[in-house]
Amino acid sequence: MTQSANEAKLQLVLDRQEIEQILSLYCRAIDRLDAELLKSIYHPDGTDDHGVFSGPAHEFADMIMVSLAEVLIDGMHTVTHSAIEIEGNFATAESYYQAYQLCHGGLDAVTGFFGPAYAEAQVAKGTIDSPQDYICGGRYIDLFEKRDGKWKILRRRITNEWNICQPSTRITQQGHLAHFNLPGRRDRQDPVYMNVLPKTP
Template identity: 25%
Template structure:
């Protein structure tokens, strides 16, 4: 029973790690993203980028520049544990919207193939690989955006996003 509870706790910690990565990218909290990788980790985004975590975080602002907003949504996660090491496969739908005036949506359907390691009791990425499975590009329906979002708060890719008003959530940031 104790082993089963430990494995469930490990899985939940790894899923939280993956969710924090998405938040860090989408809210442009690159200090948070950096905190999720071991110093000797590798991030492999194919021809776009492959290298260590410091270089990855240095590359992210330029990579995110064309996008007014992004949403990284994870589904169908599989995690295999082996002591202080684990591997995971997570389906990702990474939605990117360009800046006005003629906004477009670029939607990547893919997977993150991850290797994790627990060091000092903390799970972090040891290797993260993005696998592209499918993609879509379409124009933003500006009329629908105006009609559906007329009375709602709008999401942002910076610290003006409403989520930064939640003290505990904002406290996830790796920045001081």
């Protein structure tokens, strides 16, 4: 393999790593309610088709932060794997995700998020006031563009292909499990923002 072929192969590896980092940072931004971080992974003219919103990605970032803060107690997104194809300064990515979200209980909150039929079922069971689990999975289908040496999302479309909805079974303050209940925060006081590399002398 020639030197130029080796360099091209190495560049593909580096490009893929940068794209995978962006996919990971999306999860952090959503779970930590970090609007600025979320905006930073899209180009200024990027778009997001997210079901509840379809339009400029930076507007989506502002909208989704308000919605998540109101509807959810907390949540965690995970990208399980990605199929990435790179051609010049463009790349496509199909990334499978799973998300867990803990939603507020109460008739209005449950009806607004899950719909009246689900809410009526929870009333009948006596669980309408309990927090509710929403677990789902789907794909992020992205078009990335490399500008000024940096990859960012130009166009995102999501699918949401399955879900599990139920009164929460989470245990946090009982038994031995209570010692392992170490929740993160939904702001920049979360420990991840304090986890910085030491300065080299």
